[in-house]
Each structure stands twice: as C-alpha cells, then as structure tokens.
Amino acid sequence: MFPFRRPSSHNLFRLQQDGRFGTLDGDMTETELESFVAGGLFARGRHQGRGPVPLTISISRKRLRMGIGIVLAVAALFIGRSAHLQIIRGEHFTVLSSQNKERVELVLPSRGLISDSEGTPLAWNEPAFVLTMTAVDLPLSEERDTLFARVANLIGAQPTDLDLLLSQYAARPYDAIPIADDLPYESAIRLAIEVSDLPGFSLTTRTKRIYSSSAPSLSHLLGYTGSLSVADFEEYEGEGYRLIDSIGKVGIEREHESLLRGIPGKLVYEVDALGRKLSILGKEDPTEGSNLTLTVNADFQKYIETQLQATLDRVGASRGSVVALDPRTGAVHALVSLPTYDVNEFSEGISTDRYAALTQDEDQPLFFRAISGEFPSGSTFKPVVAYAALAEGIVSEHTSFVSSGGLRIGQWFFPDWKAGGHGVTDIRKALSESVNTYFYIIGGGFDTVTGLGVERIVDYAERFGFGSLTGIDVPSEADGFLPSKEWKQDVKGERWYVGDTYHLAIGQGDFLTTPLQMAVATGVIANGGKKVTPYVVGSADGFGEQILQHAPPTDIDGLDSYALSIVRQGMRQTVTQGSARSLSTLSETVAGKTGTAQTPGDRPYHSWFTGFGPYEDPSIALVVLIEEGGESNDAAVPLARQILDWWFLYGDE
Numbered sequence: 001m002f003p004f005r006r007p008s009s010h011n012l013f014r015l016q017q018d019g020r021f022g023t024l025d026g027d028m029t030e031t032e033l034e035s036f037v038a039g040g041l042f043a044r045g046r047h048q049g050r051g052p053v054p055l056t057i058s059i060s061r062k063r064l065r066m067g068i069g070i071v072l073a074v075a076a077l078f079i080g081r082s083a084h085l086q087i088i089r090g091e092h093f094t095v096l097s098s099q100n101k102e103r104v105e106l107v108l109p110s111r112g113l114i115s116d117s118e119g120t121p122l123a124w125n126e127p128a129f130v131l132t133m134t135a136v137d138l139p140l141s142e143e144r145d146t147l148f149a150r151v152a153n154l155i156g157a158q159p160t161d162l163d164l165l166l167s168q169y170a171a172r173p174y175d176a177i178p179i180a181d182d183l184p185y186e187s188a189i190r191l192a193i194e195v196s197d198l199p200g201f202s203l204t205t206r207t208k209r210i211y212s213s214s215a216p217s218l219s220h221l222l223g224y225t226g227s228l229s230v231a232d233f234e235e236y237e238g239e240g241y242r243l244i245d246s247i248g249k250v251g252i253e254r255e256h257e258s259l260l261r262g263i264p265g266k267l268v269y270e271v272d273a274l275g276r277k278l279s280i281l282g283k284e285d286p287t288e289g290s291n292l293t294l295t296v297n298a299d300f301q302k303y304i305e306t307q308l309q310a311t312l313d314r315v316g317a318s319r320g321s322v323v324a325l326d327p328r329t330g331a332v333h334a335l336v337s338l339p340t341y342d343v344n345e346f347s348e349g350i351s352t353d354r355y356a357a358l359t360q361d362e363d364q365p366l367f368f369r370a371i372s373g374e375f376p377s378g379s380t381f382k383p384v385v386a387y388a389a390l391a392e393g394i395v396s397e398h399t400s401f402v403s404s405g406g407l408r409i410g411q412w413f414f415p416d417w418k419a420g421g422h423g424v425t426d427i428r429k430a431l432s433e434s435v436n437t438y439f440y441i442i443g444g445g446f447d448t449v450t451g452l453g454v455e456r457i458v459d460y461a462e463r464f465g466f467g468s469l470t471g472i473d474v475p476s477e478a479d480g481f482l483p484s485k486e487w488k489q490d491v492k493g494e495r496w497y498v499g500d501t502y503h504l505a506i507g508q509g510d511f512l513t514t515p516l517q518m519a520v521a522t523g524v525i526a527n528g529g530k531k532v533t534p535y536v537v538g539s540a541d542g543f544g545e546q547i548l549q550h551a552p553p554t555d556i557d558g559l560d561s562y563a564l565s566i567v568r569q570g571m572r573q574t575v576t577q578g579s580a581r582s583l584s585t586l587s588e589t590v591a592g593k594t595g596t597a598q599t600p601g602d603r604p605y606h607s608w609f610t611g612f613g614p615y616e617d618p619s620i621a622l623v624v625l626i627e628e629g630g631e632s633n634d635a636a637v638p639l640a641r642q643i644l645d646w647w648f649l650y651g652d653e
Helices: 030-041 061-088 090-098 141-155 159-168 185-197 218-222 230-239 251-255 257-261 298-315 343-347 352-360 378-391 427-432 436-444 453-463 485-492 498-505 515-527 542-546 561-576 636-651
Strands: 102-107 121-134 176-183 201-211 225-227 246-248 265-271 277-284 292-294 319-325 332-338 401-403 406-409 412-415 423-425 537-540 591-597 606-613 620-627
Touching: 102 277, 121 141, 121 159, 121 185, 121 218, 141 159, 141 176, 141 185, 159 176, 176 185, 176 201, 185 201, 201 218, 201 246, 201 343, 218 251, 218 332, 218 343, 225 343, 246 251, 246 257, 251 257, 298 319, 298 332, 298 620, 298 636, 319 515, 319 636, 378 427, 378 436, 378 453, 378 515, 378 561, 378 591, 378 606, 401 436, 406 436, 406 498, 412 436, 412 498, 427 436, 427 561, 436 498, 453 498, 515 561, 515 606, 515 620, 537 542, 561 591, 561 606, 591 636, 606 636, 620 636
Parallel strands: none
Antiparallel strands: 102 265, 121 176, 121 201, 225 246, 265 277, 292 537, 319 332, 319 620, 401 423, 406 412, 591 606, 606 620
16 A cells, blocks of 8 residues: 555545445534434444433443553554654655645647548547656655556556656656557556556546548558657647647648647646645636648549559559649649558557568558659650740741651760651650650750750759649658759769750659659649649638638749640640550540650669640649559550549549
C-alpha cells in the first residue's frame, strides 16, 4: 500500500453488518444518533427488536486500564507518524502544498475529417486509451520502485522503461507523459480499476486516425498522424501541443495540420497536493478542426490504381505514376503512385521490422513519385521547345526540314528514332511523329539555322513551370532540374557542347521533371496559356473556410497565343495521325504527346504520355509515366486511353 493512496469513494460513515443497518448520516442530531445506534448496531440478544436501550456501560478496573493503554499506544503511534511527516518528509509536503493551486489543461478539439470530392470519408477518428505518468505526482524514490514494478507488470513493460521516460522528460514535471498508447479495451478497463491506486498515473483518452482502405494509393496523398517525438514537442509546444497528442507527419495531414487540428481550448482547475482535481475555475471551449473536402475522386483514383498495376504487370515493370488535373483551375482529379503502402500501419504504430522492410524495398513504396520523382521527360518536353521556337521566330508554322535519319556533327551522330528519317517535316508533323531531327535544329541550330540555345530553352521551360515547385498543397514536392552551361562547368568540369543542347531539346541529357510539373505544363497548352497552381484540398468548413484559398491561373510570361495554337494543333495531330493514334476513337476529341525517355545503362526506357481533352474545352490534363516500361505505345498510351475513357464516361461534368 502506498502512502499516497487516494481516499476510498465509500462513505466513511457506512456502518455495515450483513448489510442490514444502512448508512450513518453525518448530519444526525445527538438524539437521532443515539436512536440509530441503540436500535440497530447494539440491538443484540435480549434487546433485539425491543426499541432503544440505555447507553450506560459498566466498566471494570482491569478493562479501564486496558482501554487507557490502548489509547496511549494509539497516541504514541499518531505522534510518531506526525513527526515523520513533519520532520522527515516535511520539505516534500511543503512543496506539494505549494502546488495545491491552479493548473491549466488543454482541451483538444476533435480533428477534422477528410473526404473525397464526392463526400466519401477518407480519414476519420476513433477513441483510443492512453496511460500517462506525471512526474510531480509520483511518490518519493523509496516507494517509486515498487510502484513502477507494479505499473510495468500491468502494461507488459520493464520498470527501467519508466525510469528512462522520467529522465527523458525530467525538465517537464507537470506534463503527462504517455507510457502506453492505444490500449486494448480490456486492458483499459483493468487499468481504470487499478489507476486509483497508482499515484502519478492516469488513464485518459485521445483520438486515433483511421484511413479508408478503398484505394491504397491515397496513402501518399493523405499521409498519417503519429505521436510527437521529443523534437516535435520542442518545436510545437508553443502552439499548445501535449506529449500525448498526435500530429500530422506526412501528406495532407502534415500540410494542413493547423486546419485539421483546430484551436485548443483551456480548462483551469484547482488541484490538491497529489495532483487531484478539486474544482474547475474556468473553461475556454476549443474550436473544432476543419473538415477537408478533396478535389480527388476516390473512385477515379482506385480505377487508375487498378489499371496502372495491371499495366505494370503486363509490361514487366514495377513503378509508375499518373497525374490528372483540371487545366482550368489546377484542381487535382487523381494523383497515383505505385507501389504504395498501407497508411494504417503507420497510424497504428508500425513495427521496426516492417518499417525496415518498406524503406529497404528497392521499389521505394513510401516514395510519392508523382510529385517527388524526377525523371528525364523524353519527347513530352518537345511541345515547350516548339512553342519557344515559334515565339522567338526561329521557325513559322510553314518552316520545314528534311529528316533523313539524324544529324552528324563532326564525329558525333544524333539519330532520329525512325531509321531513314521522316522526310519533309514541318512543326506539326515534328510534334505528331516526334521527329528528333527537327528539334535538334530548332534547339541547337544546324547549318544556316540558328537554334534557340540552352539559355532560351531554359527560359521558356521555366515559364511553363519546369525547374521550380508547382506549389501544390502537399509536402515533399521536388523541383526537377534544368541544366545550364555554368552548372555543367562547376559540377562536371566540362564545357557545354551543342550536343548537350540537342539532348535538352528532346527532353534528354541532364534535364529532369516530375510528373506533376509535366501536367502543369500540359495544362498551359490545354487552356490557352495560363499556368495553374495545382491543389488537392478543394474546401474546408469551420474556421478553415476563411483561411483556405487557391491561387488563380496566370498567363505565362510573354504569351504568344498564335504560337501556342500551332502547338495545340500539333498535339491534336499526334492523336489523329501520329504516335498516339489509338486514342482517336475515344468518345471525346483529345490531344497529346508521347515520350520514350532513355535511362542510364541498358535498362528499359521510361514510357510517357501527356495530353488533354476534350480538345475544344479541356476538363482534364493527364500525365502517365511507366518507369522502365519501354515504348510509349506499348505501355503509357494504352493506359491513358483507359483513364480518359473512364473520365469522359463518369468524371467529366
């Protein structure tokens, strides 16, 4: 038994004998008390049931001496105990007494829910039990060892674990330290009974996050919440976080933590020397977390995920991504990366072995490749180079060059993908058949033609959004890479050659982009020259409604509408006559560009497709990437057809 044991909740004046005598009321008069005792407690033997009996008692001298001895012994014990409390532990209780004052407790709001564009729940809350330890309310060290052993046995831990936590948070004696989280219901019930006998320990509740399993690829997008680390707590303590709280770790949960969490309230109460609440002195209600509605359609996401996996299996690849957004606004319809993972594993507390397996997987299932992966674009970059050449007057819509299979510069040969070349080629044909020779010439120049050069190619690429973050409202976005003469000299120790410009003009070399950046650039062409900022959170209720805003589309710098219209026509011709003719029979007219990007070594090419539709009034800009998937017509284009077919049937408004 501990000296800090809480008083029993039973009435101290309950006089029970076989349960027959009821409860003694402390407010009884002397007469009533006499009657209660005489008529009940002492009504035995010959007096039972006969009414009141006299309270006079005949006491012998022997019994008197025994009684006096007992009284003296009790008094001595009392004096000794008082001396121990006042002298030996006086300082301890002086400190505790000084703490018999006010404490402030945060009242956390319910975390906001996350739903898809159709209102389907994607993330919600369930209650969880937490056992906490508060250092200031623990007994002294001589009693603490026994207490820790008992608690450790109850939760299946070691007493040293509690010692370690206590030392780790030694500077925070008034904070409730979580020692056992998400307790099973049966364990929580057992602890609820035991905890009154465990000074310094409390059983409390928090909410844990549950995520929909309908589309596992949403895990990258949604992210998850987790317990605060020591570093997290130090960073966010000023914002009202407690050690037992959860916080968004990745994805939307992290990016919109402040909206989802809400604004905590406060409860001010008086405590006694053992930290027990005595009375509430004041209360400030919390502001509930905002519910977020995404622009993503979960059914569309699931369909793409299923078809992408089937494509990967068919072509013998294991990694891929798809981005679908509204080119008019930037609203993201779907954002898929495979392989993926089960976000609930992290929310529930992932094991070390399982986490190691995920992080060591060569396919990187935790990697959000749709926004964080950086890849050579291949020919999907050619529409930007075509626009730049038209806008700069390098060529017109009628300018033609002969493609005979490639270009030779000194000892170096730069080939077309088609043996023997494509013949006489104008800019629309160059786009529709992806004629490398044409882009070598307009990019780096040849013979009497002065090409764009690396500086102007990079300048126009930046206008379309390459080489910088798109600004999507999800963390961990990559910015891609645009090479330069200076970079090559500084990093590689080499000068820039015309061959480097040729490679850049067809989306190869050191140029890297993310699938999301490619979708934004495609959106510029689709909507007539406006660059959008992509977003996945469409709306928020509550106080978040006043905070959440979306950036309006803006015209790209130096917009040349005529040049852009020619590029659009070339991408339309890609579908009607060129490398993506399988899309010509869709229910709506579409435009696009295929791409086959070389990879280091002898590994298969990346398979790309980017496009938009309907052509006259686009509602979707789509990017498909099958990493090491081979030719675009074998992998990316067939998948794009399935996705567009679903969108025009179910998604397009």
